[in-house]
Structure formats: C-alpha cells, structure tokens
Amino acid sequence: MLSNIALALTLSSLAVAAPGPITKRWTESSANCRTFYADVEASTDSNLDLASVLGGPPANQQVLVQSTVDQFTVGSTIMAQISNASKIDVEGTYSLWFEYCEPKQGAPKGIFQTHHGLVGNAGYWNVLLDGRTDNSFAESAAAAGWATLSYDRLGVGRSAKPDGTNVVQISFEAAQSVAISQMLREGSLHDLGSFDTIVGVGHSYGSNLLTGVASTAPDAFDALVLTGFTANSTNGPLGLFAFQSTIASVAYPARFSADANDYVITPSVSNDQTGFFHFGSYPNYTQSALDKFTTTKGEYTLGQQNSIAGPLALDRSNFTKPVFVVTGENDAPFCAANCYVTSLGDGQTQLDTARDLYPSVSNFSTYVVAASGHGINFHTTAYEAYQQIINFVSAQGL
Numbered sequence: 001m002l003s004n005i006a007l008a009l010t011l012s013s014l015a016v017a018a019p020g021p022i023t024k025r026w027t028e029s030s031a032n033c034r035t036f037y038a039d040v041e042a043s044t045d046s047n048l049d050l051a052s053v054l055g056g057p058p059a060n061q062q063v064l065v066q067s068t069v070d071q072f073t074v075g076s077t078i079m080a081q082i083s084n085a086s087k088i089d090v091e092g093t094y095s096l097w098f099e100y101c102e103p104k105q106g107a108p109k110g111i112f113q114t115h116h117g118l119v120g121n122a123g124y125w126n127v128l129l130d131g132r133t134d135n136s137f138a139e140s141a142a143a144a145g146w147a148t149l150s151y152d153r154l155g156v157g158r159s160a161k162p163d164g165t166n167v168v169q170i171s172f173e174a175a176q177s178v179a180i181s182q183m184l185r186e187g188s189l190h191d192l193g194s195f196d197t198i199v200g201v202g203h204s205y206g207s208n209l210l211t212g213v214a215s216t217a218p219d220a221f222d223a224l225v226l227t228g229f230t231a232n233s234t235n236g237p238l239g240l241f242a243f244q245s246t247i248a249s250v251a252y253p254a255r256f257s258a259d260a261n262d263y264v265i266t267p268s269v270s271n272d273q274t275g276f277f278h279f280g281s282y283p284n285y286t287q288s289a290l291d292k293f294t295t296t297k298g299e300y301t302l303g304q305q306n307s308i309a310g311p312l313a314l315d316r317s318n319f320t321k322p323v324f325v326v327t328g329e330n331d332a333p334f335c336a337a338n339c340y341v342t343s344l345g346d347g348q349t350q351l352d353t354a355r356d357l358y359p360s361v362s363n364f365s366t367y368v369v370a371a372s373g374h375g376i377n378f379h380t381t382a383y384e385a386y387q388q389i390i391n392f393v394s395a396q397g398l
C-alpha cells in the first residue's frame with residue numbers, strides 16, 4: 001500500500017516537473033564508429049552446473065515465478081546449492097557483435113574495452129540522447145584521444161545465444177573478455193590494429209566480470225574502471241529481485257521470440273526505473289532517457305543471474321593495476337539506493353567495500369556520482385562521470 005502511494009506521488013510529480021536545463025556541449029561528434037561480428041574462442045573450468053540446481057530452461061512463466069519464490073522461501077537452500085554447485089568445463093568459439101569507436105583525429109592513446117551489465121548491451125557505452133553526445137562514453141573517450149571497444153556480451157542482442165543455464169555464465173564470459181584483450185594486443189581482432197594500453201571498463205555485472213578477470217588474468221588490462229559496483233550488493237526489495245526477471249519472449253515477444261526460456265528480462269518501464277534511475281528533488285534524467293533505456297534494453301540469462309557473485313570469492317593478490325570504482329549515489333542494486341549509508345565510517349561510502357577485493361593494487365580510488373541511480377550513463381551526470389574516468393586514467397600515466 002505504501003509503495004502504491006509512493007508510486008502515485010512519483011507519477012504525479014513526473015507530470016508536473018519542469019525538465020532540467022540541457023547543455024549541448026558538442027554540436028558535432030568526436031568519434032568515428034563502426035560495427036562488426038567476430039568469432040571469439042575461450043575456455044573455462046569454472047562455470048557452475050546450474051542445471052543440476054535449477055533444472056533446464058523453465059517450461060513457462062508460471063514455472064519461472066514459482067522457482068523465484070522457491071529461491072527466497074524461508075529456509076530455502078537453493079542459494080546455498082548454487083554456491084555449492086559443481087564446476088564444469090566450458091569451451092567454444094562464439095560470434096560476438098562489436099562496436100568500435102575511435103577519435104576522428106589522430107591515433108588513439110589507448111583503448112577502453114567495455115563490459116555492459118544485465119539488461120544492457122553494447123549501446124550502453126554509446127548513448128545518443130536528446131540530440132546530444134553528452135551521454136556517450138565512446139564520445140567522451142574519443143574527445144580525449146581514446147578508442148572504445150564495446151560488445152554485446154555472450155547471449156545478448158546480436159551475439160550468439162547458446163545454453164543460457166550452463167554456458168552463458170560469468171566465468172566463461174570472463175575468459176572471453178581475456179581472449180578479446182589478447183586479440184587487441186596482438187592486432188588480430190577484425191581490422192582494429194594492435195593496442196599496448198587497454199583499460200577494462202565494466203558496469204554492474206560487467207564490473208563483477210572484470211573482478212574475475214583480475215584474478216585469472218591479472219595482466220589482461222592496464223587499469224580497471226568498475227562502474228555501478230560495490231562489494232555490498234543489495235539484498236531485499238531494491239536488489240536483483242526488483243528486476244522481476246521474466247522470460248524475454250513472454251515480456252517482449254516482438255523482440256525476443258527466438259530466445260529460449262532461460263533468457264529473461266525486466267518486464268516493464270517501472271522495473272527499469274526502480275533498478276536503474278534516480279528521481280530526487282528533480283529527475284536527473286530525461287523522460288526520453290528512461291524511454292530509450294526500456295526500448296533498447298537487452299536480455300540476460302538465468303546462468304548469468306545466478307553466477308554473478310562467483311568472481312568476488314576469488315583471490316586477486318596478484319593484481320596490481322589501478323582500480324577506479326564509479327557508482328551512482330542512489331544506486332539501488334549495489335547501495336540500496338544510498339551509497340553514503342555504510343558501517344565503514346571515516347568518510348567512506350559503500351564504494352569502499354570493494355577495496356578489500358583488491359589488496360595489492362597501485363591505486364584504489366572511488367567517485368560517487370551525485371544524484372544518480374545504477375544506470376549512470378542515462379543520467380544528466382554521465383558527462384561529468386566520464387571526465388572523472390578519463391582524468392583518473394591519465395593521472396595513472398596511461
């Protein structure tokens with residue numbers, strides 16, 4: 001009931017709020033972008049046998065909802081069974097869809113290899129909104145002399161969609177990320193040439209994924225930028241549960257009819273607002289940002305959803321490169337919507353919970369993005385967050 005009142009208040013203020021001022025920083029784009037498909041070969045011995053716990057793809061939506069209830073039923077051992085599941089080997093060569101952007105002028109200083117989160121896709125890093133380039137990470141990077149490589153992660157959008165329970169999981173995807181960075185260093189990815197400086201950038205699940213890479217391949221990246229991330233992911237109503245994972249072909253049949261039933265998605269714009277946006281004294285995002293998020297979002301698999309926490313348990317003592325954590329002040333799934341509430345004390349925030357994951361790094365820094373939710377790149381604060389990322393990387397001598 002309380003939440004119905006809150007929702008009604010939110011909707012009525014949506015109707016009366018004046019749109020915030022919009023700054024058009026650039027009339028022209030700084031980046032030349034192109035897209036391509038490439039095959040990526042990878043292997044892992046660390047996927048989980050989730051099929052033994054969850055069964056195969058749910059027969060229908062009712063079965064999926066009941067299995068979600070079962071996971072959260074008091075006394076349920078399903079979470080314990082997931083973390084206890086046997087490890088399985090997965091290897092294979094899969095086609096992934098890439099977008100590469102480079103500065104219009106001059107050779108790039110280096111490249112950002114990006115990893116989007118659940119409900120996202122490659123487009124998260126090149127958000128072109130309201131006739132501006134301010135929300136595009138790739139544009140900010142290009143304006144500062146950097147190239148950006150983004151891809152639809154395995155199972156998402158235009159990339160291959162194998163077994164969504166036992167193959168499309170975070171450990172196999174971490175191995176693919178390492179393979180892609182090696183191809184960039186060797187100059188064997190499409191026609192991109194070779195790169196000596198590669199910074200791994202993640203959002204949400206993509207940041208968890210890079211936290212795995214830092215353990216298994218500590219030299220794959222020269223620095224890590226982990227956005228929408230803490231080591232204190234939210235339990236309860238503002239956590240992953242709020243995504244209300246729904247069979248993608250049921251939620252949006254026109255877009256996802258070809259997906260198997262273990263491919264899921266958030267079912268409504270209100271779930272997307274809850275999980276990814278922040279509406280404070282003002283909406284620090286435009287209505288078109290929320291609409292664009294919902295109409296362009298990507299599916300994810302039950303394998304991804306249930307393997308996301310795996311990398312946090314690994315040992316990263318061999319990883320020494322700088323780490324920058326950048327998270328919205330009001331991030332719901334990683335800060336329960338207020339990153340300043342923490343038991344750490346001493347002027348720290350929940351972002352500092354990630355410090356213990358990286359005991360040997362040369363520099364660990366954090367930046368709280370003011371008045372923003374989990375989907376930073378869709379907020380009016382995105383441009384400032386990108387400048388912080390670029391300044392951090394330059395200050396590390398990259």
Ligand SMILES: *[C@@H]1O[C@H](CO)[C@@H](O)[C@H](O)[C@H]1NC(C)=O
Pocket residue numbers: 019020021282283284370371380381
């Ligand atoms: C949020 O939006 C309001 C209205 O546009 C603006 O005054 C305020 O500065 C914004 N906050 C941030 C942190 O950008």
Ligand SMILES: *[C@@H]1O[C@H](CO)[C@@H](O)[C@H](O)[C@H]1NC(C)=O
Pocket residue numbers: 077080081084
């Ligand atoms: C974890 O695995 C061990 C060994 O297979 C088993 O004995 C134990 O019951 C499992 N625990 C849970 C919670 O599934």
Ligand SMILES: *[C@@H]1O[C@H](CO)[C@@H](O)[C@H](O)[C@H]1NC(C)=O
Pocket residue numbers: 215315316317318
């Ligand atoms: C760290 O590196 C050393 C030397 O290469 C290796 O023996 C050790 O297994 C690595 N530790 C981890 C946790 O990967």
Ligand SMILES: *[C@@H]1O[C@H](CO)[C@@H](O)[C@H](O)[C@H]1NC(C)=O
Pocket residue numbers: 232234235335336341342343344349350353
């Ligand atoms: C983790 O988040 C909870 C809210 O979900 C908060 O109460 C707690 O203080 C946080 N822990 C740390 C170490 O910041």
Ligand SMILES: *[C@@H]1O[C@H](CO)[C@@H](O)[C@H](O)[C@H]1NC(C)=O
Pocket residue numbers: 362363364365391392395396
């Ligand atoms: C880490 O790098 C930042 C630059 O972004 C710098 O301000 C800070 O002093 C560095 N911290 C340490 C401990 O070197």
